[in-house]
Amino acid sequence: MRKLCGFIFALFMSLMAINAAYGAQPVYTLGSGDxxxxxxxxxxxxxxxxxxxxxxxxxxxxxxxxxxxxxxxxxxxxxxxxxxxxxxxxxxxxxxxxxxYRPFYILGEVKEPGSYPFVNGMSVLNAVALGGGFTYRADKDDILIIRGGDESRKPEKATPETIVLPGDIVRVEERFF
CATH class of the missing domain: 3.30.1950.10 (wza like domain)
Incomplete structure (x- = not known):
């Protein structure tokens, strides 16, 4: 009985983690280029x-x-x-x-900044890899994202796991020695 309760609890926690990971994603809205x-x-x-x-x-x-x-x-x-x-x-x-989908953009301290085709489920770390990886001056802990490319919006702090959406602008900041 105790093992069964432990299994049910583990299953419940797994489902909650999946819900948290996917439930928080923003709803996709169409934009120029789609x-x-x-x-x-x-x-x-x-x-x-x-x-x-x-x-x-x-x-x-x-x-x-x-x-x-x-x-x-x-x-x-x-x-x-x-x-x-x-x-x-x-x-x-x-x-x-x-x-x-419209492309996303990666700028700043990556080896090949530019526009890249969107792939569903792409994370910031995947986007950096498409951009050739970090430069030696990149601050890997200071990555910003502007949702939908709307430069009037305030940039948000991003983690390597943050999901990239079409039209997003991802910027890897420079580290200061």
Whole structure:
């Protein structure tokens, strides 16, 4: 009985750790450079792949310009359904999925700073590895991240395990001797 209670407790703690690791991730919002597939079920002529413009918009057949930037996939699907109901289709069903994410950027004290393609589940440490690794002047404990590339937002402190999202700017600071 005691072993069973210990096992159940260990299982419970493992599930709590998984929930904490994945439950805290921010909801993904679309931005300039993302490529999305819009599917209007039963209407192949209205479906297709569209890139979010620099203004955060996509242009769809029949309904024209739709704002996608700053919206989740669910919000975008709902907006398109609403526009299609307005005199075009009786009961449209729309789905949206990201085909290609916008890149992320790594700057500062890495060997090859620049823009890199986003890979789902990437950590700051993975991003540094893509950037060629730390330079000898890098402060490995002073890494900042600007979410979504919005430079008006305050940079957040990042750890090597912090998840990188599309459009993020990761900056490795210089250490002072």
């Amino acid at each position: 490529k999305v597939r819009i599917t209007v079920f039963g209407e192949p002529d209205l479906s297709g792949e569209f890139e979010v413009s620099g203004e955060g918009q996509i242009s769809l057949p029949l309904i024209g310009i739709v704002t996608a930037g700053g919206k989740t996939l669910h919000e975008l699907s709902s907006d398109i359904e609403t526009k299609l109901k307005d005199g075009y289709l009786v009961d449209p069903k729309v789905s949206a999925e990201v085909m290609n």
